[in-house]
Amino acid sequence: MATNGASVNGSKPHKYNPTFTQSVINATGPKATPRVRQLTASLIQHLHDFARENELTVDEWMLGVELMNEAGRMSDDKRNEGQLLCDVLGLESLVDEITYKLASDAIDEPTATAILGPFYRHNAPKLPMGACIVAEETNKQGDRTWMHGTITDFTTGKPIEGVVIDVWHTAPNGLYEQQDPDQPEMNLRGTFTTGKDGKYDFYCLRPVPYPIPYDGPAGKVLQALDRHPYRPAHIHFLLKAPGYKPIVTQIFDRNSKYIEDDAVFAVKDSLLVDFKPFQGDSQADFELPYDFKMASFEQAQKHGVVGSTEQSGA
Secondary structure, eight states: OOOOTSTTTOOOOOOOOOOOHHHHHTTTTTSSSSHHHHHHHHHHHHHHHHHHHHHHHHHHHHHHHHHHHHHHHHBBTOOHHHHHHHHHHHHHHHHHHHOOOOTTTOOOOOOOOOOOOOTOOSSSOBBTTOOOOOOOOHHSSOOOOEEEEEEEEEETOBBBBBBBBEEEEEEETSSGGOOTSSOOOOEEEEEEEEEETOOOEEEEEEOOOEOOOOOOHHHHHHHHTTOOOEEOOOEEEEEETTOOOOEEEEEEEEEEETTTTTTOOOOOOGGGOOOOOOOOTTTTTTEEEEEHHHHHHHHHTTOOOOOHHHHHHH
């Protein structure tokens, strides 16, 4: 192994050990899977190149390590600070695009995806169609909305039966229920299952813009970069159906502030929606129609969706 500053075959001396990174990559054992080998080799190469290019100091490196450690310490089943840190750096939105992007020559496309975000919770209440996900005391504070639509196969246009729709959004104070001790457990969350007609409907609230939590590592990064922490008003969805690729997405109020400047870079044009004033329903002030299109695993493979096997989709 060459030493720092040593020349290689008479070439200009390297400032840093020119063989070190490859020796770290080569330490991967023969039992590593091809994908693990590919990912770790690339990660090591980029990390080492980043450190050399910027002449990273021990103090700066330790600051980064502590940032990750603090994210781990803050994370639990109600808050994923590590994911939030990835969000403000745009990494989750980029990975989302890479994973679900269709081939450019596809005739049509399923509903666009968007990041899951750090506040998803498993086991939201199972509710009948037409139910309200808003607790009574919260329902008095926001713009009550009736949301409805049809979920179809993106190639055939036929309705899909048995789609489980998982939906969640913040309260009018900008907080998800696990952030707010004054909200009932699982407030503004629910799951619904479509029938043969593929239709769904439920009552929710018109969401509001809100700041992501910035009392942890993600907030420190935003402050260091002189960036704001705000997200535009949106509703989260997770759709699952047998034989179909799951859809993780968000829909955004077109008239919301921060549409052009989302702190986590998740807004897409096709996910912008319009809340329409609604009359004749004592439970709703606004109507929000929105149809979802899902891709079967077979069609996902045909049209070039990366990771389109049922196993990866699970």
